[in-house]
Amino acid sequence: MPRIVVDVMPKPEILDPQGKAIVGALPRLGFTSFSAVRQGKRFELTVDGEVTDAILAQAREAAETLLSNPVIEDVVNVEVVEA
């Protein structure tokens, strides 16, 4: 089954408290090369059958209306992944 992957990230201008906590924890494990972390979300939408342009358009609309909140997040990627 093909899947449509949607990636959502907090907007660049919004402080990401979770990312900040993660970047604080990394050096404690010896990972000292990373100066910032931002945490986002990945959604995988499974399609029964072929991914048509109409289905991809629906996925983009769902990404903008339900999967992300445009006040705080950006949809950074919508792509089809064949199983």
Add this chain to the structure above:
Amino acid sequence: MTELPLIGGAPVAVEPQLSGAKIGVVTFPGTLDDRDAARAVRLAGGTAVALWHGDTELGDVDAVVIPGGFSYGDYLRAGAISRFAPLMSKIIDAANSDAKLPVLGICNGFQILTESHLLPGSMIKNDHLKFLCRDQVLRVENNTTLWTSDYEAGQEITVPLKNQDGQYIADEKTLDALEAEGRVAFRYVGFNPNGSRRDIAGITNAAGNVVGLMPHPEHAVEPGFGPETNAGTDGLGFFTSVLNKIVGGAQ
């Protein structure tokens, strides 16, 4: 239904004519504070009507409270899934209609109202990343909304606050507009518990019928059970405000 005080005497002298006013309280899967909100409505003298998120009709309620909790487990984003419940589309239409249905969103209810675009901005995780529960002092910045008219402008009230995703954010342009239009309804006083922009605890829409805030007035309506300040009943004014407006408007 008359509410019996849990301890001591009745907290307020209830106006009998208010009981004709019906305030709906919405329950979603994962709502926590619907019972307390309904009780606050009754203690203020009104009639509470239980509403279910899957309902497709609002019925004849005069106002709606969207209470706190963790609807849908805060999955996706707090309030994001609840916003698309069948009853929410009715509430959104009624709030935007000429009738201007009064709607109060408390905590998760506030998050649902921002996800519904009835109120601008959004809530993200507290800046300190922890769940926080405390008695919180708020200043009533706007006492001309349907839910705040029984307070004095600038009055400081103490009500419980309890949340993890309580940091109010919006872009600078939106924040400036909210300030300029007097739509900051409540501000945190003395201590900003979550990093909210400009100490904003609650806001109103332009018409003043839709109000949302993170702290919990419905937990401060009865002596002995709310904060120790002012007998712990500072939250009652939200409910008496809207009841007085409904009854006054009907006369």
